Amino acid sequence: MRRHSLAPIVVSLALAAPSLADDGADCLAWNQDGAFAADVTTVGVTRAVRLDVPSNLGSVTVVQARLFTGLVTAPSSLGLRAHVPGSNAPGAVLGESTFTVKSNLGWQGVAFDVPVPLAAGETFWLTWDAPAGAQMPWSPPKAFAGQAHRISYDGGKTWVSQVFQSSASHFKVRLQGACGCATDLQTHGSGCAGSGGHVPTLLTTSCPTVGTDLGVVVAGGLGGAWSLVVLGDHPASQPLFGTDCDLLLDPVRLPLLVQPLAGHGAGEGTVSLWGKIDSSVSGESLVVQAFVLDPGVPRGFSASAGLRISIP
Numbered sequence: 001m002r003r004h005s006l007a008p009i010v011v012s013l014a015l016a017a018p019s020l021a022d023d024g025a026d027c028l029a030w031n032q033d034g035a036f037a038a039d040v041t042t043v044g045v046t047r048a049v050r051l052d053v054p055s056n057l058g059s060v061t062v063v064q065a066r067l068f069t070g071l072v073t074a075p076s077s078l079g080l081r082a083h084v085p086g087s088n089a090p091g092a093v094l095g096e097s098t099f100t101v102k103s104n105l106g107w108q109g110v111a112f113d114v115p116v117p118l119a120a121g122e123t124f125w126l127t128w129d130a131p132a133g134a135q136m137p138w139s140p141p142k143a144f145a146g147q148a149h150r151i152s153y154d155g156g157k158t159w160v161s162q163v164f165q166s167s168a169s170h171f172k173v174r175l176q177g178a179c180g181c182a183t184d185l186q187t188h189g190s191g192c193a194g195s196g197g198h199v200p201t202l203l204t205t206s207c208p209t210v211g212t213d214l215g216v217v218v219a220g221g222l223g224g225a226w227s228l229v230v231l232g233d234h235p236a237s238q239p240l241f242g243t244d245c246d247l248l249l250d251p252v253r254l255p256l257l258v259q260p261l262a263g264h265g266a267g268e269g270t271v272s273l274w275g276k277i278d279s280s281v282s283g284e285s286l287v288v289q290a291f292v293l294d295p296g297v298p299r300g301f302s303a304s305a306g307l308r309i310s311i312p
Contacts, residue, residue, distance in 0.1 A: 065080065065109045081093055146167065149169055184207055190305055196266030196267050208277060245299065248306030285310040290303065
Protein backbone atom coordinates (compact mmCIF):
# COMPACT_ATOMS: atom_id res chain seq x y z
CA MET A 1 0.00 0.00 0.00
CA ARG A 2 1.28 3.50 -0.88
CA ARG A 3 0.00 6.52 1.03
CA HIS A 4 -0.39 9.76 -0.91
CA SER A 5 -1.83 13.24 -0.35
CA LEU A 6 -4.12 13.76 -3.29
CA ALA A 7 -5.31 17.28 -3.91
CA PRO A 8 -6.29 17.49 -0.94
CA ILE A 9 -7.89 14.09 -0.28
CA VAL A 10 -5.67 11.70 1.67
CA VAL A 11 -5.96 8.07 0.56
CA SER A 12 -3.93 4.88 0.45
CA LEU A 13 -3.89 3.65 -3.15
CA ALA A 14 -3.24 0.16 -4.44
CA LEU A 15 -4.14 -2.00 -7.38
CA ALA A 16 -6.68 -4.66 -6.42
CA ALA A 17 -8.85 -7.27 -8.08
CA PRO A 18 -12.60 -7.03 -7.51
CA SER A 19 -13.76 -8.99 -4.46
CA LEU A 20 -17.15 -9.82 -3.02
CA ALA A 21 -17.49 -7.91 0.25
CA ASP A 22 -19.82 -9.20 2.93
CA ASP A 23 -20.72 -5.87 4.48
CA GLY A 24 -21.51 -3.59 1.56
CA ALA A 25 -24.68 -1.51 1.47
CA ASP A 26 -27.47 -2.65 -0.82
CA CYS A 27 -28.23 -0.23 -3.66
CA LEU A 28 -31.19 -2.23 -4.91
CA ALA A 29 -32.83 -5.17 -3.16
CA TRP A 30 -35.90 -7.30 -3.65
CA ASN A 31 -37.62 -9.76 -1.29
CA GLN A 32 -35.28 -9.45 1.67
CA ASP A 33 -37.44 -11.46 4.09
CA GLY A 34 -35.65 -14.39 5.71
CA ALA A 35 -37.97 -17.05 4.27
CA PHE A 36 -37.32 -18.91 1.02
CA ALA A 37 -39.04 -21.55 -1.10
CA ALA A 38 -37.07 -24.54 0.18
CA ASP A 39 -38.67 -27.11 -2.12
CA VAL A 40 -37.83 -25.34 -5.41
CA THR A 41 -34.59 -25.88 -7.33
CA THR A 42 -33.35 -25.05 -10.83
CA VAL A 43 -31.05 -26.89 -13.24
CA GLY A 44 -30.09 -26.77 -16.91
CA VAL A 45 -31.50 -23.36 -17.84
CA THR A 46 -30.41 -19.72 -17.81
CA ARG A 47 -32.93 -17.49 -16.05
CA ALA A 48 -33.37 -13.76 -16.62
CA VAL A 49 -35.25 -11.56 -14.15
CA ARG A 50 -36.62 -8.19 -15.28
CA LEU A 51 -35.85 -5.39 -12.80
CA ASP A 52 -36.11 -1.58 -12.67
CA VAL A 53 -34.06 1.20 -11.10
CA PRO A 54 -36.49 3.42 -9.15
CA SER A 55 -36.80 6.79 -10.88
CA ASN A 56 -36.41 8.66 -7.57
CA LEU A 57 -33.11 6.96 -6.72
CA GLY A 58 -30.98 8.58 -9.39
CA SER A 59 -28.24 6.78 -11.30
CA VAL A 60 -26.74 3.57 -9.94
CA THR A 61 -23.37 1.91 -10.49
CA VAL A 62 -23.61 -1.81 -9.73
CA VAL A 63 -20.45 -3.42 -8.38
CA GLN A 64 -21.79 -6.68 -6.89
CA ALA A 65 -24.81 -8.91 -7.50
CA ARG A 66 -26.17 -11.60 -5.16
CA LEU A 67 -28.92 -14.21 -5.07
CA PHE A 68 -30.16 -16.29 -2.15
CA THR A 69 -29.16 -19.81 -3.18
CA GLY A 70 -27.20 -22.92 -2.19
CA LEU A 71 -27.69 -26.72 -1.87
CA VAL A 72 -24.81 -27.64 -4.21
CA THR A 73 -21.16 -26.75 -4.79
CA ALA A 74 -20.97 -26.00 -8.50
CA PRO A 75 -19.94 -23.33 -11.06
CA SER A 76 -22.45 -20.61 -11.84
CA SER A 77 -22.62 -17.11 -13.32
CA LEU A 78 -24.50 -13.87 -12.82
CA GLY A 79 -24.86 -11.05 -15.31
CA LEU A 80 -26.69 -7.81 -16.07
CA ARG A 81 -28.19 -7.19 -19.50
CA ALA A 82 -29.89 -4.33 -21.26
CA HIS A 83 -33.65 -4.43 -21.86
CA VAL A 84 -35.06 -4.79 -25.38
CA PRO A 85 -38.55 -3.23 -25.19
CA GLY A 86 -39.85 -4.59 -28.49
CA SER A 87 -39.33 -8.23 -27.49
CA ASN A 88 -39.46 -7.71 -23.72
CA ALA A 89 -36.25 -9.72 -23.48
CA PRO A 90 -32.62 -9.40 -22.35
CA GLY A 91 -30.28 -7.74 -24.81
CA ALA A 92 -26.62 -6.75 -24.73
CA VAL A 93 -24.48 -7.94 -21.83
CA LEU A 94 -23.64 -5.04 -19.51
CA GLY A 95 -21.57 -7.07 -17.07
CA GLU A 96 -21.04 -10.73 -16.23
CA SER A 97 -18.91 -12.83 -13.90
CA THR A 98 -18.63 -16.40 -12.67
CA PHE A 99 -18.70 -17.81 -9.14
CA THR A 100 -19.06 -21.14 -7.37
CA VAL A 101 -22.36 -21.80 -5.65
CA LYS A 102 -21.69 -23.15 -2.15
CA SER A 103 -23.92 -25.68 -0.47
CA ASN A 104 -24.72 -23.49 2.53
CA LEU A 105 -27.92 -21.56 1.85
CA GLY A 106 -27.36 -17.80 1.86
CA TRP A 107 -26.53 -14.72 -0.20
CA GLN A 108 -24.04 -15.68 -2.91
CA GLY A 109 -22.85 -13.94 -6.05
CA VAL A 110 -20.22 -11.98 -7.94
CA ALA A 111 -18.15 -8.80 -8.05
CA PHE A 112 -18.07 -7.46 -11.61
CA ASP A 113 -14.67 -6.72 -13.17
CA VAL A 114 -16.05 -3.40 -14.40
CA PRO A 115 -18.89 -1.65 -12.50
CA VAL A 116 -22.17 -1.42 -14.42
CA PRO A 117 -23.82 2.04 -14.61
CA LEU A 118 -27.63 2.15 -14.76
CA ALA A 119 -29.81 5.23 -15.20
CA ALA A 120 -32.70 6.28 -12.97
CA GLY A 121 -35.86 4.52 -14.17
CA GLU A 122 -33.91 2.09 -16.39
CA THR A 123 -35.25 -1.42 -16.98
CA PHE A 124 -32.62 -4.17 -17.07
CA TRP A 125 -32.28 -7.95 -16.63
CA LEU A 126 -30.36 -10.02 -14.11
CA THR A 127 -29.28 -13.33 -15.69
CA TRP A 128 -28.34 -16.46 -13.75
CA ASP A 129 -26.86 -19.66 -15.14
CA ALA A 130 -26.61 -22.64 -12.77
CA PRO A 131 -26.00 -25.67 -15.04
CA ALA A 132 -25.45 -28.10 -12.15
CA GLY A 133 -28.57 -27.01 -10.28
CA ALA A 134 -29.11 -24.92 -7.13
CA GLN A 135 -31.74 -23.59 -4.76
CA MET A 136 -34.11 -21.19 -6.54
CA PRO A 137 -33.73 -17.68 -5.08
CA TRP A 138 -37.45 -17.34 -4.38
CA SER A 139 -39.39 -16.17 -1.38
CA PRO A 140 -42.47 -18.28 -0.54
CA PRO A 141 -45.53 -17.53 -2.72
CA LYS A 142 -47.35 -14.27 -2.01
CA ALA A 143 -50.80 -12.91 -2.79
CA PHE A 144 -49.49 -10.93 -5.78
CA ALA A 145 -47.29 -11.62 -8.80
CA GLY A 146 -43.51 -11.47 -8.53
CA GLN A 147 -40.97 -10.27 -11.08
CA ALA A 148 -41.31 -11.18 -14.73
CA HIS A 149 -38.65 -13.63 -15.91
CA ARG A 150 -37.64 -15.63 -18.99
CA ILE A 151 -35.62 -18.77 -19.56
CA SER A 152 -33.04 -19.86 -22.12
CA TYR A 153 -31.79 -23.34 -23.03
CA ASP A 154 -28.69 -22.15 -24.92
CA GLY A 155 -26.90 -20.01 -22.33
CA GLY A 156 -28.77 -16.81 -23.09
CA LYS A 157 -28.34 -16.73 -26.87
CA THR A 158 -32.10 -17.06 -27.40
CA TRP A 159 -35.07 -16.92 -25.02
CA VAL A 160 -38.27 -18.95 -25.02
CA SER A 161 -41.27 -16.92 -26.13
CA GLN A 162 -43.17 -17.12 -22.84
CA VAL A 163 -42.66 -14.49 -20.16
CA PHE A 164 -43.22 -16.10 -16.76
CA GLN A 165 -44.76 -14.14 -13.89
CA SER A 166 -46.71 -15.61 -10.99
CA SER A 167 -47.33 -15.37 -7.26
CA ALA A 168 -44.42 -17.81 -6.80
CA SER A 169 -41.73 -15.88 -8.69
CA HIS A 170 -40.52 -13.45 -6.04
CA PHE A 171 -36.77 -13.44 -6.69
CA LYS A 172 -34.48 -12.62 -3.76
CA VAL A 173 -31.87 -10.25 -5.25
CA ARG A 174 -29.30 -7.79 -3.88
CA LEU A 175 -27.28 -5.32 -5.98
CA GLN A 176 -24.52 -3.31 -4.32
CA GLY A 177 -22.42 -0.34 -5.45
CA ALA A 178 -22.76 3.44 -5.76
CA CYS A 179 -26.35 4.65 -5.59
CA GLY A 180 -28.13 7.83 -4.62
CA CYS A 181 -24.89 9.83 -4.65
CA ALA A 182 -25.23 11.86 -7.85
CA THR A 183 -24.35 15.11 -6.06
CA ASP A 184 -21.11 13.54 -4.77
CA LEU A 185 -20.03 12.20 -8.19
CA GLN A 186 -20.29 14.68 -11.05
CA THR A 187 -18.96 14.22 -14.58
CA HIS A 188 -17.91 17.25 -16.57
CA GLY A 189 -16.50 17.89 -20.04
CA SER A 190 -16.14 15.30 -22.78
CA GLY A 191 -13.64 12.52 -23.28
CA CYS A 192 -11.69 11.74 -26.47
CA ALA A 193 -12.16 8.50 -28.37
CA GLY A 194 -9.45 5.93 -28.91
CA SER A 195 -9.30 2.85 -31.15
CA GLY A 196 -12.68 1.68 -32.37
CA GLY A 197 -14.30 4.94 -31.27
CA HIS A 198 -14.25 3.91 -27.60
CA VAL A 199 -14.07 6.69 -25.00
CA PRO A 200 -12.60 5.70 -21.62
CA THR A 201 -14.89 6.15 -18.65
CA LEU A 202 -14.33 6.67 -14.93
CA LEU A 203 -16.56 4.84 -12.46
CA THR A 204 -16.53 4.48 -8.70
CA THR A 205 -17.36 1.38 -6.70
CA SER A 206 -19.37 3.21 -4.02
CA CYS A 207 -20.42 6.63 -2.83
CA PRO A 208 -17.47 8.56 -1.34
CA THR A 209 -17.76 8.35 2.45
CA VAL A 210 -15.16 9.14 5.11
CA GLY A 211 -13.53 6.01 6.51
CA THR A 212 -14.54 3.72 3.65
CA ASP A 213 -12.64 2.16 0.76
CA LEU A 214 -13.33 3.77 -2.60
CA GLY A 215 -12.43 2.20 -5.92
CA VAL A 216 -11.89 4.37 -9.02
CA VAL A 217 -12.16 2.26 -12.17
CA VAL A 218 -10.84 3.22 -15.61
CA ALA A 219 -12.83 1.31 -18.24
CA GLY A 220 -13.18 1.30 -22.02
CA GLY A 221 -9.56 2.01 -22.94
CA LEU A 222 -7.25 0.01 -25.20
CA GLY A 223 -6.53 -3.30 -23.52
CA GLY A 224 -2.87 -3.79 -22.59
CA ALA A 225 -2.04 -0.09 -22.97
CA TRP A 226 -0.66 2.19 -20.26
CA SER A 227 -2.96 4.59 -18.47
CA LEU A 228 -2.26 7.86 -16.67
CA VAL A 229 -4.70 8.97 -13.96
CA VAL A 230 -4.37 12.70 -13.23
CA LEU A 231 -5.67 14.42 -10.09
CA GLY A 232 -6.55 18.04 -9.42
CA ASP A 233 -8.48 20.44 -7.19
CA HIS A 234 -11.06 22.00 -9.53
CA PRO A 235 -12.86 21.31 -12.83
CA ALA A 236 -11.34 23.14 -15.79
CA SER A 237 -11.03 22.97 -19.58
CA GLN A 238 -7.60 23.57 -21.11
CA PRO A 239 -6.48 22.53 -24.63
CA LEU A 240 -3.98 19.70 -24.42
CA PHE A 241 -0.88 19.62 -26.64
CA GLY A 242 -2.72 21.23 -29.56
CA THR A 243 -5.08 18.25 -29.89
CA ASP A 244 -8.87 18.01 -29.81
CA CYS A 245 -8.67 16.85 -26.16
CA ASP A 246 -8.89 19.04 -23.06
CA LEU A 247 -7.31 18.72 -19.65
CA LEU A 248 -10.39 18.92 -17.45
CA LEU A 249 -8.86 19.77 -14.08
CA ASP A 250 -6.59 22.34 -12.46
CA PRO A 251 -4.02 22.38 -10.98
CA VAL A 252 -2.44 19.01 -11.69
CA ARG A 253 -1.36 17.40 -8.43
CA LEU A 254 1.37 14.85 -7.82
CA PRO A 255 1.72 11.94 -7.87
CA LEU A 256 0.61 10.99 -11.36
CA LEU A 257 -0.74 7.43 -11.28
CA VAL A 258 0.61 5.28 -14.13
CA GLN A 259 -0.81 1.76 -14.53
CA PRO A 260 -1.25 -0.78 -17.36
CA LEU A 261 -4.79 -1.72 -18.38
CA ALA A 262 -5.88 -5.34 -18.21
CA GLY A 263 -7.80 -6.82 -21.14
CA HIS A 264 -7.14 -7.10 -24.87
CA GLY A 265 -8.33 -4.96 -27.75
CA ALA A 266 -10.17 -1.71 -28.35
CA GLY A 267 -12.52 -0.73 -25.54
CA GLU A 268 -11.63 -3.77 -23.43
CA GLY A 269 -8.98 -2.26 -21.15
CA THR A 270 -9.67 -1.68 -17.46
CA VAL A 271 -7.81 -0.99 -14.23
CA SER A 272 -8.98 -0.32 -10.67
CA LEU A 273 -7.34 1.93 -8.08
CA TRP A 274 -8.49 1.59 -4.50
CA GLY A 275 -8.09 3.98 -1.60
CA LYS A 276 -9.31 4.67 1.91
CA ILE A 277 -10.82 8.13 2.44
CA ASP A 278 -9.27 9.83 5.45
CA SER A 279 -11.44 11.57 8.04
CA SER A 280 -9.46 14.80 7.64
CA VAL A 281 -10.96 15.55 4.22
CA SER A 282 -14.69 15.74 4.96
CA GLY A 283 -16.15 18.56 2.87
CA GLU A 284 -13.30 18.51 0.33
CA SER A 285 -13.30 17.39 -3.30
CA LEU A 286 -11.00 15.83 -5.88
CA VAL A 287 -11.14 15.93 -9.69
CA VAL A 288 -9.93 12.91 -11.66
CA GLN A 289 -9.23 12.34 -15.35
CA ALA A 290 -7.75 9.31 -17.11
CA PHE A 291 -5.59 9.14 -20.25
CA VAL A 292 -4.75 5.95 -22.16
CA LEU A 293 -1.90 5.54 -24.67
CA ASP A 294 -3.42 4.48 -27.99
CA PRO A 295 -1.37 4.24 -31.22
CA GLY A 296 -4.56 3.53 -33.16
CA VAL A 297 -5.58 7.22 -33.23
CA PRO A 298 -3.58 10.15 -34.67
CA ARG A 299 -3.15 11.99 -31.36
CA GLY A 300 -1.70 8.83 -29.76
CA PHE A 301 -4.00 8.68 -26.74
CA SER A 302 -7.60 8.67 -25.58
CA ALA A 303 -9.07 10.41 -22.54
CA SER A 304 -12.02 10.23 -20.18
CA ALA A 305 -14.31 13.04 -19.15
CA GLY A 306 -13.51 14.60 -15.79
CA LEU A 307 -15.00 13.21 -12.59
CA ARG A 308 -15.41 15.37 -9.50
CA ILE A 309 -15.54 13.36 -6.27
CA SER A 310 -16.94 15.31 -3.31
CA ILE A 311 -16.60 13.99 0.23
CA PRO A 312 -19.69 14.74 2.38
